[in-house]
Amino acid sequence: RPVKLELTREEQFIATSTRHPMRITVKAGADKDGKLTALQLDVLSNTGAYGNHASPVLLHACAESIGVYSCPNKKVDAVAAYTNTVPSGAFRGYGLPQALLAVEAAIDELAKALGISPYEFRRRNIIKPGDPMLSPPGSGYTDVLYGSYGLDQCLDQVERAMQAETPKTELSADWLIGDGIALTMIDTVPPDGHIADARISLHEDGGFELTVGTAEFGNGTSTVHRQIAAAALATTVDRIHLKQSDTAHGGHDTGAYGSTGTFVAGRATQAAAENLANDLRIFASTITKTDPETCALENDAVVCGKQRVSFARLAEMARAQGQALAASGTSTGTPRSVAFNVQGFRIAVNKGTGEIRILKSVHAADAGRVANPMQCRGQIEGGVAQSLGATLYEEMVIDEDGRVVNPKFRDYHLPSFADIPRTEVFFADTVDSLGPMGAKSMSESPYNPVAAALGNALADATGIRFTAVPFKPDRLWPLLHEKFGS
Template identity: 35%
Template sequence: QQTPIEPHICIGYWDPDERLVLRTSTQVPFHVRRMVAPLLGLSVRRIRVIKPRIGGGFGVKQEMLIEDIVGHLVIATGKPVRLELTRAEEFVSSRTRHPQTIIYKTGVDSEGKLVSQKMTVIANTGPYGTHGLTVQTVTGMRGLSSYNAPHKRFECTVAYTNIPVPGAYRGYGAPQALFALESHMEDIAHALGVDALAFKSKNWVKVGDPLDIAPQLGEGEADVSALPVIRTSGLAECVAQGMQAIDWMRHYDPAWRQPVARPHIRRGLGFAMCMHGTAIPGLDMGGASIKINDDGSFNVLVGATDLGTGSDTVLGQIAAEVLGVPLEDIIVYSSDTDMTPFDTGAYASSTTYISGTAVKMAAEKVREQIKERAGLMLGLDDWSEVVLKDRQAWGGNGRFVSLEAIALHSLHQDQQRQIMATASYVSPESPPPFAGQFAEVEVNIETGQVTVKKLVMAVDCGVAINPVTASGQVEGGMTQALGYGHCEEMVYDGNGRMLNPAFGPYKIYRADEMPEMEVILVQTMEPSGPFGAKAVAEIPKDGVAPALRSAILNATGVRINEIPFTPERVWQALHKKQEVAT
């Protein structure tokens, strides 16, 4: 489960104009307004949804779950209403990840190249079809586009059951796919007697390769006849730098794997490649508006939703770069259906790429207006060569005028007008980020306990607009993925009722239990992204589980095809191996 520190919470009230205001912890404020209106019998214009700073989402707040209840109670009572889910309710009444069983069948020629892949998915969507189609199609997309094979087949069955409702969760079907795919590819390499990393690198997609299954499994409105082609990939560099950071040669050293002084311990290193997507092509849209203030500062209004990801900072940086001012001169206000432009919401690793491009386009329009005004003030016949930097507009002759003076001139002195612009953006592309995920583990062969010592992820996210927040995204994603692969498990009784809906019985990593983590950002220049950026938010969720499986295999020779790798599961696999050997 996503387990955001802040659960679902919504506060509703009537404002002085008898309009319903919903302050809610959501990733999709505009969708919430659109959906609650008919449920409450109110017109859209009578509803205002505000998303304040919230404590995490990770997909679980991508739907309208409690806002309609709050709205009904406000209407019925005429009083302000506050509804907050308990932790147990968050587990069983919000959303979880779709459980899946995945079967691969792959053909390989005599040169070690894939010739065909068949992927069969059986997915559990609980009692409702929430994201039941699209999560599974993304599973197929990620599971059949990471490696080249001329012949591919995807079969999927989605079953209704009585477990808590699955829905959107960071990675959106890709973590399930990559666990099965990377495990399967490593097993093929071992069966062929070749190095797994070399076998994978021979077959993974590279620059210029088409993503041939994308038109069949996409969910946007982009032209299905257009075949996406990879234009940028730093995967080879990610793997090289990750191998160095994890000291990969120990992988082949029996003395390191089995320390003499600790006979009950086995060490292992594991690897998984990752490829994800950036937004939903032809579907995700972000809007932005920018205006100048009297002192040369700027208001940037965006519908994009900051969930603690730092997107407000990144979008402000993009505007500041275009307008030639420091970030402190950019005032970002986001996620208010009354005040900000429309945005589809914070999901699908789209905010920097989609909303960032909208901000960049709006800032470029504002920049042209500033340059024109600077030309008027400096008496330039041609203002096209004016450059904005250091809070000033510089003419080609070395003369300059401050942005504050330009603002005052345009607002108060001559040919007055408000310098401002709006822009929106929908992308026809979804450029994939790439990553190499490495893990180091120790396995206690007497108890089955797996101790994760170190995680390294080298990521190609294009140009990281803010390397600090990008690295934070990767660290946070690896932390969630570590729980997914190692210890987090929803336990049900025979009737589908969750038995461990609380932290503790539901085990998530504590800060003092975390392994060493290292993040490496490998830069490529994505031509379709703002300043060369691609996504970074979800790809960290994809590779940890298969890298752990790979490391456990390296340490013990045991293949475990079910997660999480709890002590019981590992112990049983170790003893089954011993029984087979004897």
């Protein structure tokens, strides 16, 4: 019989996995021209009582946080330690937000020491198409390719937006103003670590039934999959009926995680739709007695020369002949492309209380050809909002025995809508050669640079480098009081 598991709020805190807490030390060097000469990471990760995702999270965090920079000398020492705390596991960003907080802080400090703007310093050192991406021995990262490249555009877009005039906010002399940015790249799941199947068939009414194994989590994949199929079949989205995450009808899908909904399941959908489109051309050519090469799909029909056969007519004739017009597609997620994201903040910090107000939030993303700009913009805004929760408010307090002290929302502060600023979102103008219809993944990546960018803005405003999130007033106040007094 079906079983439903319902956890209490306290059980949600202790029986589900958390993000990996990390202690990170970064060493970075550059020459007088502002070119990086060395990057070194020393990482200690708390994997909790069980080694859930310990190694792959470390690999992802270390490889991609410094892999986005071109540097001749890189070294990583990383260890995951068992402790008596709640087990750590897979969480949005998969280790990158923790590593970026440290790496992007070091990049900013180095730029400041050299007297170079944070934007220009990054421009001189980010990877470019053709540059090797970090591939530690045995990592399997050899299948990560530049499907498209828009990181330079993202930097330019954020810089222009941050330089644009901001509506004036009346603030007293107690408030300090600072700007900060951070950038990141991210790929999808490990090589051949994900399999997605899709199947699509022609209905009697000339519409289509698309079956995919992946699930919709509010990220818009159900719409995007229909858009991909509709584009390949020269029809409209309303003509695509979607069945998803139904084990009785769909093929296999490893799961809706690892930024695979569009990039992997979308590729399977595109393959299935293109296979069916080819079958429709061939079937129409037999009816019209023409060369399949002369047939093309157009406005819910196949046009062969001067003859036009509607999809509904094709379905009717196929049924009469005992034929089913259906096709399948599969994707393993290999090879993989990388998405790029840049976040910028302007903040005000009250030196007397430690309160932070976000005056401006800007995010630019290289998402390839964006299938649904409104949904993708919402995905990015949601990623920034969720990350701000971890950056400014959320803190799981653990006692000496490894117990969670605050497993209630009255003690664990989640941001409300009023706490979240408006984020300006920009897209780089790229078309990815590996993704479905030129699209890239954009599920986890918006989350990743947020804490690092806000940390850099905090340092710019106060002249103090705060090294641990969340940046709560009670954590900031002692150092602010020491520097600025009461």
